[in-house]
Amino acid sequence: MKQSYHYLIVGGGIIGSSIAMALSEQGATKIGVVDCDLTGKWGSSERNAGGVRASWGTQVNIDLSKASIAFYESVSTEVGFQQKGYLWLYEASAWPQVLKRTDLQREAGLNVELLSPGMITQKFPFLDRLEDIHGATFSPQDGLINPNLLKEYYRSHTSGSKVDWIDHQVIESITVDAGVHSIQTREVQSESEVEAFLVSGALPDEQRLTRIKAKVLINAAGCWAPQLAEMYGKEIPSKPLRRQVVVMHCQALDLSDFGMMVDASGLYFHHEAGNILAGYAVSSEKPGYAFEYEGQDYFMKEIWPRLVKRSSGFERLKLIGGWAGLYAVSPDKSAIIGAVSGLDNVYEAHSFSGHGVMQSYAVGRGLAELILKGQYQSLDLGGLSGERFTQGDLIEETLDI
Numbered sequence: 136m137k138q139s140y141h142y143l144i145v146g147g148g149i150i151g152s153s154i155a156m157a158l159s160e161q162g163a164t165k166i167g168v169v170d171c172d173l174t175g176k177w178g179s180s181e182r183n184a185g186g187v188r189a190s191w192g193t194q195v196n197i198d199l200s201k202a203s204i205a206f207y208e209s210v211s212t213e214v215g216f217q218q219k220g221y222l223w224l225y226e227a228s229a230w231p232q233v234l235k236r237t238d239l240q241r242e243a244g245l246n247v248e249l250l251s252p253g254m255i256t257q258k259f260p261f262l263d264r265l266e267d268i269h270g271a272t273f274s275p276q277d278g279l280i281n282p283n284l285l286k287e288y289y290r291s292h293t294s295g296s297k298v299d300w301i302d303h304q305v306i307e308s309i310t311v312d313a314g315v316h317s318i319q320t321r322e323v324q325s326e327s328e329v330e331a332f333l334v335s336g337a338l339p340d341e342q343r344l345t346r347i348k349a350k351v352l353i354n355a356a357g358c359w360a361p362q363l364a365e366m367y368g369k370e371i372p373s374k375p376l377r378r379q380v381v382v383m384h385c386q387a388l389d390l391s392d393f394g395m396m397v398d399a400s401g402l403y404f405h406h407e408a409g410n411i412l413a414g415y416a417v418s419s420e421k422p423g424y425a426f427e428y429e430g431q432d433y434f435m436k437e438i439w440p441r442l443v444k445r446s447s448g449f450e451r452l453k454l455i456g457g458w459a460g461l462y463a464v465s466p467d468k469s470a471i472i473g474a475v476s477g478l479d480n481v482y483e484a485h486s487f488s489g490h491g492v493m494q495s496y497a498v499g500r501g502l503a504e505l506i507l508k509g510q511y512q513s514l515d516l517g518g519l520s521g522e523r524f525t526q527g528d529l530i531e532e533t534l535d536i
């Protein structure tokens with residue numbers, strides 16, 4: 136490990152990795168990425184559902200995903216991107232808002248079809264219980280990606296300049312002296328120390344200290360970004376929220392021809408390597424670094440009843456496994472990206488509220504432009520700056536799951 140960098144990214148998840156690739160592609164040198172666990176065992180990038188869609192309810196979220204999708208299309212084999220579409224089912228009460236959003240999406244150049252219940256059954260014959268469904272949207276260019284392959288793609292495409300991937304270091308403190316950030320880290324030596332830090336905030340042994348200097352610091356620490364921000368005296372208004380997913384086997388149905396399906400209840404599901412992956416956000420979930428997976432109880436209470444309400448094919452399902460991961464949720468469910476106000480050379484990209492994988496490419500490219508060229512060039516992401524929460528200029532995203 137070098138002791139000094141021009142650009143130091145904290146967090147080597149999908150966002151930090153994308154920023155590293157973009158910085159190097161745009162000509163930056165002396166880039167370091169520091170993480171307490173580069174395998175990302177507890178990070179959100181290894182625990183998500185792999186959904187990719189441009190069909191959002193706000194312009195900037197549409198733009199970020201649309202630009203990212205154009206990139207994923209160009210490397211689809213390497214990152215396992217399959218454009219099999221997103222289907223969203225809606226009850227009648229939601230329909231006026233669906234029509235408004237569809238107008239916005241179509242104006243942004245997206246192909247979004249409106250389906251009646253009869254058309255839904257034609258395209259998705261296994262959905263044979265649609266009595267309470269008024270209609271659906273179907274966006275064929277959306278789909279599913281392999282997040283691990285995408286992260287590895289970013290990490291391995293930094294040929295413009297070598298990036299140092301600094302593993303097993305947690306950030307303990309940050310100080311600024313004459314425009315240079317001095318980052319004190321402690322080494323973690325075991326998986327249990329990583330877990331203790333990321334789940335309970337416990338720092339490893341204070342004997343194992345390192346000091347890294349950086350001219351530019353980038354906070355890409357996912358759900359842990361608020362703790363990092365505290366070290367440079369800033370508050371981030373986001374919260375970590377547990378989200379669980381299950382993997383099931385269904386003998387009666389093969390969903391491999393279909394992409395992501397989102398029920399009117401908020402349940403989502405898709406084919407996953409011969410099985411079915413499904414998730415549902417429980418609204419009573421309390422913020423915190425909670426990773427407990429509730430297995431059969433969660434499946435029986437939240438998943439199976441919602442699936443069986445839509446298809447007789449789901450009457451017999453075998454639960455195979457599942458896991459819990461964290462969403463970093465901002466107050467308006469849109470990401471926080473940009474320069475940190477009031478500080479020189481500190482940038483941030485976090486709080487993706489469940490859409491970090493699908494937007495990662497355009498976020499990395501945009502932030503690298505801002506850092507290296509002083510302004511966004513390909514897409515204006517200025518509205519996503521953290522200052523919007525003090526200025527009251529929120530980007531309320533309503534199409535979250």
Ligand SMILES: Cc1cc2nc3c(=O)[nH]c(=O)nc-3n(C[C@H](O)[C@H](O)[C@H](O)COP(=O)(O)OP(=O)(O)OC[C@H]3O[C@@H](n4cnc5c(N)ncnc54)[C@H](O)[C@@H]3O)c2cc1C
Nearest residue numbers: 146148149150171178179180183184186357460491492493
């Ligand atoms: C169940 C679930 C389903 C999801 N489904 C989707 C989906 O379908 N599509 C989609 O686009 N998104 C989805 N998401 C969201 C997506 O996974 C996240 O938005 C994205 O992974 C965020 O990436 P990140 O790099 O910001 O964070 P992370 O991957 O969490 O990376 C942050 C890294 O920072 C490191 N770190 C933090 N603090 C420190 C510190 N002080 N010192 C050293 N290292 C530190 C951590 O070890 C971690 O590796 C889902 C998330 C979950 C949990």
